[in-house]
Amino acid sequence: MKRNVVSRFLLLWVVGMLLSVQVFAQGLTVKGVVKDNTGMGVIGANILVKGTTNGTITDFDGNFTLEAKKGDVIVISFIGYKTQELPAAATMNVTLQDDTEVLDDVVVIGYGSVKKNDATGSVTAVKPDELSKGITTNAQDMLTGKVAGVSVISNDGTPGGGAQIRIRGGSSLNASNDPLIVIDGLAIDNNGIKGMSNGLSMVNPEDIETFTVLKDASATAIYGSRASNGVIIITTKKGKNGQAPKVSYNGSVSVSTIQKRYDVLDGDEYRTYAQQIFGDELPASLGTANTDWQDEIFRPAISTDHHVSINGGLKNLPYRISLGYNYNDGIVKTSNFQRFTASVNLAPSFFDDHLKVNITAKYMNGKNRYADTGAAIGGALSMDPTRPVYGDDSMYDVFGGYYQNAQATSDFSDPNWKYTANKNTAQNPVAALEQKDDRANSNDFVGNVEVDYKFHFLPDLRLHASLGGEYADGTQTTVYSPYSFAYNYYGNNTSTSEYKYNLSYNVYAQYIKTLGAHTIDVMAGGEEQHFHRNGFTVGNGWDSYTDEIHDAVLKEQTAYATRNTLVSYFGRLNYSLLDRYLVTFTMRWDGSSRFADGNRWGTFPSLALAWKMKEENFLKDVNFLSDLKLRLGWGITGQQDVTSDFAYMPLYVVSDDYAQYPFGDTYYHTSRANAFNTDLKWEQTTTYNAGLDFGFLNGRITGNVDGYYRETNDLLNSVKIPVGTNFNAQMLQNIGSLKNYGVEFAFNVKPVVTKDFMWDVTYNFTWNHNEITKLTGGDDADYYVETGDKISRGNNTKVQVNKVGYPANSFYVYQQVYDENGNPIENMYVDRNGDGIINSSDKYIYKKPAADFMMGLTSKMIYKNWDFSFSLRSSLNNYVYYDFLANKANVSSSGLFSNTAYSNTTAEAIALGFTGKGEYYMSDYFVRNASFLRCDNITLGYSFKDLFKTSAYKGIGGRIYATAQNPFIITKYEGLDPEVKSGIDSNPYPRAFTFLLGVNLQF
DSSP states (O other), X not given: OHXXXXXXXXXXXXXXXXXXXXXXXXXXXXXXXXXXXXSOBOTTOEEEETTSSOEEEOOTTSEEXXXXXXXXXXXXXXXXXXXXXXXXXXXXXEEOOBOHHHHXXXXXXXXXXXXXXXXXXOEEEEOOOTTTOOOOSSGGGGTTTTSTTEEEEESOSOTTOOEXXXXXXXXXXXXXXXXXXXXXXXXXXXXXXXXXXXXXXXXOGGGEEEEEEEOSHHHHGGGOTTOTTOEEEEEEOOOOTTOOOEEEEEEEEEEEEEOOXXXXXXXXXXXXXXXXXXXXXXXXXXXXXXXXXXXXXXXXXXXXXXXXXXXXXXXXXXXXXXXXXXXXXXXBTTOXXXXXXXXXXXXXXXXXXTEEEEEEEEEEEEEXXXXXXXXXXXXXXXXXXXXXXXXXXXXXXXXXXXXXXXXXXXXXXXXXXXEEEOTTSOOOHHHHHHTEEEEEEEEEEEEEEEEEEEOSXXXXXXXXXXXXXXXXXXXXXXXXXXXXXXXXXXXXXXXXXXXXXXXXXEEEEEEEEEETTEEEEEEEEEXXXXXXXXXXXXXXXXXXXXXXXXXXXXXXXXOEEEEEEEEEEEEEEEEEETTTEXXXXXXXXXXXXXXXXXXXXXXXXXXXXXXXGGGSHHHHTOTTEEEEEEEEEEEEEEEXXXXXXXXXXXXXEEOOTTSEEEXXXXXXXXXXXXXXXXXXXXXXXXXXXXXXXXXXXXXXEEEEEEEEEEEEESOEEEEEOOTTSSSSSEEEEEOXXXXXXXXXXXEEEEEEEOSSEEEEEEEEEEEEXXXXXXXXXXXXXXXXXEEEEEOSSTTTOEEEEEETTSOTTEEEEBOEEEOTTSOEEEEEEOOTTOSSOOSGGGOEEOOOSSOXXXXXEEEEEEETTEEEEEEEXXXXXXXXXXXXXXXXXXXXXXXXXXXXXXXXXXXXXXHHOBOOOTXXXXXXXXXXXXXXXXXXXXXXXXXXXXXXXXXXXXXXXEEXXXXXXXXXXXXXXXXXXXXXXSSBOSSOOOOEEEEEEEEEEEO
């Protein structure tokens, strides 16, 4: 018995020892450290056992501990470094090597590219983030809130509408303030045509690889002409050499609804208020309906977007083909936008890549139906809410059955036409939409061929040539029903057609050579661009009784044609010493046909210096600092983009029917020259820039700060001239100057990076100050020029001016006086000049539409296959004239009833209690602070791969996601939307709230 017990014990001991040996052989505690090639510990590097979810990250000193098994493979990875796979060991000392693709990451600049780390100017490259881009109908949507110093304000909520883009504020008063747009090396004409808001409209956002924004003159001066307002370079996606064909599909469906409405009185409230104002003596009977006119014109809108691309590469022939279709219903009834896009890119290479060819072709067809926003929204806010949509009397048959404010007429020959529209009153907004069919159809084709040859006998020398062009046409046809309010009885059918074609070709040579510590990059070339545009308008109405043409407009009366040419020579020198001290010098000479001989040529130089401070010995061993570079730049850019191509020439025009000269009983049209100025010359902008690029903790934190000063002289300004000195009351002259200065700050930080979770945050901040420093040739301190849009009250009244010492488009109003309760007293203003009289001399500059501060924040979090992101954008100290309230402010009997019809009002106006006397609308009370914080989008997505994978099929990868676009806005502004590009808030097409479901698939 004892022997059996001992035997069993020995057996168990042997088995246990064997198991222990086996476990010891399999189990392994890995301890290690991860460093970069400078010896600095890498924080947050991912350490993972290959083929498992077992992993960890490195600590502050780059150390890690991980349980593994003998024979396992350890995968070490970190952003910006090559991933390494090493066998598991008890002790692992790993040195990560820089990923050359990241280090050599290039940014596109004028006529070439440069390593991002070697850029000397203020250049921001933006790669659209597929996870957090939000809804991007147009290319400009991808820039909104993403780049410091760049303001993108959509015109309104019109489907397919354009946007106002400003880089570091506007540099001109009368000439264009739009940046130059360059697409795949071709500088395009940014002026739209009928049906196309601007040049960016023709690019499908899904085709865009990168945006590069050139902001300071040291970066933009190489473009010279048209570069005063900055440059946006778009590079589209291309195929990869030797890659098997890949098919991608992106699709989405969305529902849009109105986010906010104006609060006008409903029918019951209106009847109560009318009784309060008029008592029992109503000037006319009120209706019995309770119509919400805003309900009648707004709708939920469903939109879809589809995009298919095929990209790959045969031997030495990368290719990419894409097709896109977008259908976008507007939230205002009858409005919609359709766009079809197609693009092809071929990039063959020959002779061992010594000869490279890049062929790009893009086509866009756009179809718009426009809603009569002014009539519909204005009518919905003013129409009597006690009236129905459709009239119940035969008198409304002349309006197609719609209720309208009518008046008797005897002007028409049709005896059944006894009534017509009362044009001095609000019109039925539903009829305004349904009885006007306003459509545009546009086509745009852009093609470009680039050839780049690296000489066989001298590979440091390359020759680059490009030939490109654009053709576009657009026709807008507007049909008013004879039952319409605007063209009652006759109707109207008008068609306006526009055509343009542009040609551009350039050639330049570039020589790059490194000799020891010196690197020289020299480029020189020339360019020529031609811009042609023509168009005409035809139209007429029809006599509904005799079927005869009424007020015909003929093509020969309206046809026009215009063109302009730019000829340029340019050069650039890049010099690097020890890869630490960088110098860039550029020079461009531009000749413009828009100026007379003697003034046609402009010279535009720039100089930029950069110092890679991190490469110096005194900073090399500062481990937490991964990048530090100082940049200084100066340059001059030009502007010649004015409304007329021949402002220096006496162009003769034929007079209209009201300016004819009689000879006997016959009247003849006269001919006279338009105003012209032979002394016109280039408007020039000089920019100074200082910037600092920085990075910490192996690039986990990166950013830059820039300060700039821009001054524009010889402003192309439309000014009043003495009567009799030319052929008009105003003439374009080089008079005036303005300046912009400010600070930009941007950073990207990854607060958390683990094997399962990554959090990425980008933020940008901009402060800009704009000031006019000169307007006339004299020194009159009280001189100002009215500008901006007209307001609803007064007689063609404007409340914005340009004046020396103040920002462009400032508000010019009276200073309101308030009672003891803080309420404004109607028509009581401060006597600012103290002369005892309140008149126009007491007006003063009060605020301006442009914001002082702009900020953008994007946060993206990825947990395993899930992603969540949102984008916020803020504007501070932007002001808006609250035209809606000013238009409704008269709540007396004359404001409620005039021209034999009632007009609606608001509770806000009733509380104000104005009676409509005097120039109450010129009060600074209506100039409101419109600062806001807007959430542009919130997105939740899930990525997947290997869906439907089999032994014979690799499966499908992709992502499904949901996006809420424009979900909320925080502001104290009481109007519909505080984001108003013109500064006058009057009947805008509202920006919608949109919910979208989308899917991306890769086959």
